[in-house]
Amino acid sequence: MTGPVVVGIDGSPAGTTAAWWAAREAATTGRPLLLLHSWSTQPLDVPLAREALGKQRNGGRLLQRTETELLRRYPGLKPTTELTSTPAAEALLDLGGLAELLVLGSRGHGSTASFLLGSTSLYVLGRARCPAVVVRAGDPAVEDGSGRPGADRGEVVVGVKETGPAAEPLLEFAFTAADARGTRVRAVRALQPFGTVDPVHAMAASHADSRHEAEKHARLTAALAPWREKFPHVPVVEQVAAGPAGAVLLYAAEHGELTVLGRKRHPSHLTWKLGPVTHAALHHMPCPVAVVPHG
DSSP: OOSOEEOOOOOOOOHHHHHHHHHHHHHHTTTEEEEEEEEEOTOOOOOOOHHHHHHHHHHHHHHHHHHHHHHHOOTOOOEEEEEEOOOOHHHHHHHHTTEEEEEEEEOOOOOTTTHHOOOHHHHHHOOSSSSEEEEEOOOOOOOTTTSSOOOOEEEEEEEOOOSGGGGHHHHHHHHHHHHHHHHOEEEEEEEEOOOOOOOHHHHHHHEEEEEEEHHHHHHHHHHHHHHHHTTSSEEEEEEEEOOHHHHHHHHTTEEEEEEEEEEOOSSSSTTOOOOHHHHHHHHOOSSSSEEEEEE
């Protein structure tokens, strides 16, 4: 993998946390790091010449300051910087064609997380050609009290909705990430119980649930087999659990370092969709979330 890890920074705490995570990812995987700052964040922003010059200067200082701080922590890094007047979302998507990974910041938790995530991040997540990771400001897995990267939480959690070709990019990303970190993969599938309130049919429903769970587990095991062979040193935990997919993943990722989810790739850049499970993860997941396009 030779493409860079690209991180968008804007001077906010979320951008700073994203930069720390991206630097650590680049240092761990040996990939190049590119720091991107857009000084024109709105498509209709046409600043006067003096204002434009001020924004450019401030953006250049931000990039230089961030690069210096990251190099203190990761002296082996060789980061590059890019200052652009192109709106941030557009600039990130352009770079996503060459990048191995895009890294974005999110401002926090709560019921309005889709707004806190920001229109730029949501736009990029739904359209990026490469995997994109969202990192929350102040994430304890990334920062300690001084703002420097903290200790790892643990495993890489991957949500496996389908076990056919659509799962391959997710599993490759998850196993590669776990291998680089020296940790394990937890592969999770949600099981929707048949259920019944009729006591006459309760036993039949219970048997159906058991068969359904066994089938789901067997398919998950089969999907993981080639990746176990390719990454023999990466421990794997298989988890099939009953309940809504979002809740099952949230519980599984309680002690995760990274959660990996999928997004169907669309042929037109005008069409994008983040599914309900991905939205739930972006709202509530305690660790960084990677969205991997497939299809």
